[in-house]
Amino acid sequence: MYARTATASLAAAALLGVGALLLPTPGSRTPDTGPGAATGTGIRTVSARAAGASAGPPVVFAHRGASAYAPENTLAAVDRADRLGFDWVENDVQLTRDKVLVVVHDTDLRRTTDVEKVFPGRAPWAVKQFTAAEIARLDAGSWFGARYAGTRVPTLAQYLDRIEHNHQNLLLEIKSPEIYPGIEKETLRVLGRKGWLDPGHIKNRLVIQSFGAGSIKKVHQQRPDITTGFLGSPAVADLRSYAAFADQINASFTSIGARYVAAVHALKGAHGRKLRLNTWTVNDAPTAVKADRLGVDGIITNTPDVVRRAIG
Numbered sequence: 001m002y003a004r005t006a007t008a009s010l011a012a013a014a015l016l017g018v019g020a021l022l023l024p025t026p027g028s029r030t031p032d033t034g035p036g037a038a039t040g041t042g043i044r045t046v047s048a049r050a051a052g053a054s055a056g057p058p059v060v061f062a063h064r065g066a067s068a069y070a071p072e073n074t075l076a077a078v079d080r081a082d083r084l085g086f087d088w089v090e091n092d093v094q095l096t097r098d099k100v101l102v103v104v105h106d107t108d109l110r111r112t113t114d115v116e117k118v119f120p121g122r123a124p125w126a127v128k129q130f131t132a133a134e135i136a137r138l139d140a141g142s143w144f145g146a147r148y149a150g151t152r153v154p155t156l157a158q159y160l161d162r163i164e165h166n167h168q169n170l171l172l173e174i175k176s177p178e179i180y181p182g183i184e185k186e187t188l189r190v191l192g193r194k195g196w197l198d199p200g201h202i203k204n205r206l207v208i209q210s211f212g213a214g215s216i217k218k219v220h221q222q223r224p225d226i227t228t229g230f231l232g233s234p235a236v237a238d239l240r241s242y243a244a245f246a247d248q249i250n251a252s253f254t255s256i257g258a259r260y261v262a263a264v265h266a267l268k269g270a271h272g273r274k275l276r277l278n279t280w281t282v283n284d285a286p287t288a289v290k291a292d293r294l295g296v297d298g299i300i301t302n303t304p305d306v307v308r309r310a311i312g
Contacts, residue, residue: 057311058291059298061088061171063281064105068302071144072112073103074151075162082166086304089163090171093156093187095180100132101156101190104140107176113138113153128179156187160194169205170196171300173231177215184218202226209250213242220245220270228270229278236263243267243275250278250300253291261294285310 065077066084073091081089092105108125109115115125115138122129132155141151154162163170177183187208191197196206208219209229216228230242233251242249247269251260261277269275278298282288288310291299301307 058296059088059278060086060304060307060311061090061278061298061300062086062304063090063300063302064092065089066302066304068283071141071148071151073105073153074140074148075154075159076141076148076151078159078162078166078168081304082168084305086308087167088169088171090173090300091159092173092175093183094127094175095183095186096130096132096135097128098131099182099186101183101186102127102132102135103154103156103159104135105175107179109135109138109153112143113140114142156190157194160191160196164194171207171209171229174208174210174212174215174219177210177212184215184222188219188223197223197226207248209248213245217245224270233260236260239263239267239275243269245270246275247271247273248276248278248297250280250298253279253282253287256294256296258294261296265295282307 062077062081062084064072065074066080066086067073067077070077070080078089091103093101094104094107096102104112104127106112107127109127109130110125113135115122115130118138119125119130119134127135135153138153139150140153141148160170172187174183174187188197191206195201202223202225207227207229208216209231210216210219211231213230213232216230219226220228227247228245229248229250230246231250233255234242234249239249249264256277256279264275264277267275276297278300279291279294279296280300282291282299282301283303283306285306288299288301288307292311299307299311
């Protein structure tokens with residue numbers, strides 16, 4: 001997702017959802033001593049607030065992985081978040097021409113791959129115009145730094161394997177569902193095939209979100225047990241209607257204030273728990289502190305270590 005200004009049109013956008021019940025995952029992490037490395041203890045993303053209590057800092061979500069330190073939405077970014085000690089990662093999924101789910105943010109491949117070099121005659125290089133095998137040929141790391149040359153765009157299946165190996169949790173965004181008919185069904189199919197729709201994953205480790213209200217409604221109808229998040233900041237008068245199919249309202253930090261957070265928390269979401277609010281994209285310490293003071297439940301960030309140190 002991208003940060004946006006608070007306008008009337010933002011109310012129609014759907015925003016990023018966060019894990020409803022977040023439980024600690026046992027196991028150690030290898031210390032990260034590179035750029036963005038965490039210092040001290042207590043960097044785990046689980047907090048009292050995450051479990052529904054009023055105290056404790058917001059949950060921290062590594063946006064597209066630790067995307068300030070590794071190429072976004074790649075396995076390298078997931079691994080960097082893991083080394084920093086963060087359980088929750090956020091990603092974006094889209095469908096290829098042959099209906100394979102891949103993890104990439106933009107609806108075209110130009111910004112984060114070498115697609116223009118590899119396929120010079122295929123403008124505008126939309127994700128949906130390429131097969132999974134073609135996308136697998138692309139370099140998705142060199143744009144970020146030479147050390148990441150040869151990094152690939154992962155399929156959702158590959159991504160799920162990696163975060164399962166890392167004992168991480170997933171905030172999955174269905175990207176641009178209006179241009180991918182059936183993406184909700186395919187997303188659920190892959191999640192099920194990889195073991196992510198069992199009770200343990202659904203209760204503690206998975207949230208599906210989208211800017212498309214219709215897409216989230218489809219997920220809720222097909223699998224009402226899954227925690228869902230609406231990416232956007234609907235008008236206060238409309239919040240109750242969103243709470244019928246979403247557990248979270250997740251908005252750009254520029255679009256919220258204390259009253260809005262309180263209005264969200266005054267309602268119960270689709271599963272009868274307090275409707276939650278997570279905000280994005282917060283990448284610096286002062287803004288993280290402001291978000292914490294508003295009482296948000298989660299913060300989505302490219303720099304999770306910076307946010308965690310700021311909010312404690």
